[in-house]
Amino acid sequence: MSTVTQQATGPDTHSGTADLIARLREQENRPALVGYLPVGYPTVDRSIEALKTLVDHGVDIIELGIPYTDPVLDGPVIQAAAQGALDAGARVRDVFRVVRELTEYAPHVPVLVMTYWNPVLKYGPDAFARDLAAAGGAGLITPDLIPDEGADWIAASEAHGLDRVFLVAPSSTPERLRLTVGQSRGFVYAASLMGVTGERNQVGSRAEQLVADTRAAGAPNVCVGLGVSTGAQAAEVGRFADGVIVGSALVRPLLSDGPLPDDEWAVRLTNLAGVTEDLAAGVRSARAPAPTDPPAATPGGATTSGEAL
Numbered sequence: 001m002s003t004v005t006q007q008a009t010g011p012d013t014h015s016g017t018a019d020l021i022a023r024l025r026e027q028e029n030r031p032a033l034v035g036y037l038p039v040g041y042p043t044v045d046r047s048i049e050a051l052k053t054l055v056d057h058g059v060d061i062i063e064l065g066i067p068y069t070d071p072v073l074d075g076p077v078i079q080a081a082a083q084g085a086l087d088a089g090a091r092v093r094d095v096f097r098v099v100r101e102l103t104e105y106a107p108h109v110p111v112l113v114m115t116y117w118n119p120v121l122k123y124g125p126d127a128f129a130r131d132l133a134a135a136g137g138a139g140l141i142t143p144d145l146i147p148d149e150g151a152d153w154i155a156a157s158e159a160h161g162l163d164r165v166f167l168v169a170p171s172s173t174p175e176r177l178r179l180t181v182g183q184s185r186g187f188v189y190a191a192s193l194m195g196v197t198g199e200r201n202q203v204g205s206r207a208e209q210l211v212a213d214t215r216a217a218g219a220p221n222v223c224v225g226l227g228v229s230t231g232a233q234a235a236e237v238g239r240f241a242d243g244v245i246v247g248s249a250l251v252r253p254l255l256s257d258g259p260l261p262d263d264e265w266a267v268r269l270t271n272l273a274g275v276t277e278d279l280a281a282g283v284r285s286a287r288a289p290a291p292t293d294p295p296a297a298t299p300g301g302a303t304t305s306g307e308a309l
Contacts, residue, residue, distance in 0.1 A: 017061060017110040017138050017163050017186035021221045021242050024060065031238040033283045034223055035059035035276065036114065036247035038067050039098050040090025041081040041254065046265060048101050050254055050272060055106045057273045058280025062102060063141060063245065066095055066115040073143050077248040080255060092119050096135040103136030110138035112165060112186070117145040120153070129156035139163025139186055147183035154183060165189050168214055170206040177217035187221035187243060188214050192228075208240045231282030238286025246279055 021032050035054040040047050051062060067082035067090050074082065099111050113132060120128045120140070132140070139162040145153060147166055157164045163186030168177055170191075181188055192207035207224050214222045223243030228234055234244045253271040260268065 014161070015138075015163050015186050017112065018221055020060065020108075020110060021187060021223075025242060028284075029287050031241055031283050031286060032060040032223070032243040033058060033234070033280055034061040034063050034112075034225070034243050034245040035250050035279075036063040036065055036078075036245065037250060037254075038065035038078065038081050038085050038090075039095050040067060040085035040088060041251075042084055042256065042260065042265075043088055044090060044094050044098065047085070048098055049265075049269060051098070051102055052105055053269050053272050054250065054276055055102070055109050057276040059276060060109065061138075061243065062109055062111045063114045063247070064095060064098060064102075064111055065247075066092060066113060066119055068116045068119060071116070075248055077251050077255065081251045084255075092123055096131050096137075099132065099135040099137040107136075110163075110186075111136070112138050112141050112163060114141040114143070117142055117153075125152040125156040126159065129153075129160040129162055133160040133162055137162065139165065141165040141167075141189060143167055143189075147179055150183065157185070163187075167191055168210065170210055172210075172213075174213070174217065177214055181214060181217045181219040184219065187223045188219045189245065190214055190222050190224045190241070192224050192226045192237070207237065211241050228279075231278035231280075231285075234279045234282030235286045238283045244279070244283050244286075249275055249279070 024030055024032050037047060037050055037054065051064070054062065065078070065082065067085040069086065071079055071082055095113055099113070102109070102111050139157060140153070142150070142153065142164070145166070147154070153164060164184060165186050165188070166180045166184045167189045168180050168191070172180070190207065190210045192210070211222045211224060221242040223245050224237045224241040225245030225247065228237055228244055228246050229249035234246070237244045250272065253275055254268050256268070
């Protein structure tokens with residue numbers, strides 16, 4: 001695999017993801033809600049229904065996972081769903097069908113594919129970029145690919161106009177932050193803590209500093225993931241991040257021990273809608289102005305501002 005040591009050159013590629021995040025920041029004073037679900041769980045068709053539920057109930061950006069046999073960064077909830085998808089026959093090529101259906105259903109919602117590098121390498125980086133772009137996809141999130149080793153993907157994403165979202169972590173050095181920021185497009189994914197994905201009682205304590213350091217390295221957009229599972233946590237993270245990424249909390253309502261009849265699947269989708277709405281409310285309240293106390297009254301019936309009560 002070839003290496004990269006300086007910022008990529010190529011066409012000035014437009015990023016719809018970055019545009020959306022900027023619009024939400026400037027016009028609505030809020031971060032984006034990024035929601036993850038895997039392709040093919042519990043089936044490809046039902047995964048499309050679940051993804052449309054996310055869109056209908058407040059997710060701004062879709063993170064679409066490709067199930068993988070060795071998901072070293074995924075926690076038990078996402079691992080269980082990914083294995084279920086693989087057992088049901090999900091394959092890499094299914095991602096293009098799902099992306100196409102989502103972008104036709106909601107053209108305003110960017111769809112980023114989250115994948116380990118090996119499936120892309122086996123498919124062929126340029127062929128994968130070509131087919132993803134043709135389906136309407138926005139780009140890739142690559143958790144196990146660092147920019148130093150990503151020349152093939154950087155070239156392919158440049159050629160086909162796709163976002164490339166690399167990760168930073170609390171352990172990232174200033175030099176690593178600069179390199180990652182220089183090669184990212186769309187946003188930089190800030191892992192709020194060290195470890196695998198999953199729901200937690202609190203977000204990593206170093207998340208806010210990591211966002212500040214990544215911005216200082218030149219990133220216009222920094223989204224935070226790992227550990228966010230409630231609307232309250234989404235509001236906490238959204239106070240300082242440009243986007244809040246949620247995975248396990250959205251996957252959990254869909255998990256089952258076996259095939260579900262239609263009525264039980266409908267209940268799962270209703271539960272998913274409720275979780276999504278809670279998270280969406282959290283990001284929308286993240287930067288809401290604090291309520292102010294009414295002016296204090298003074299003797300004689302006037303307020304301290306001089307207005308009569």
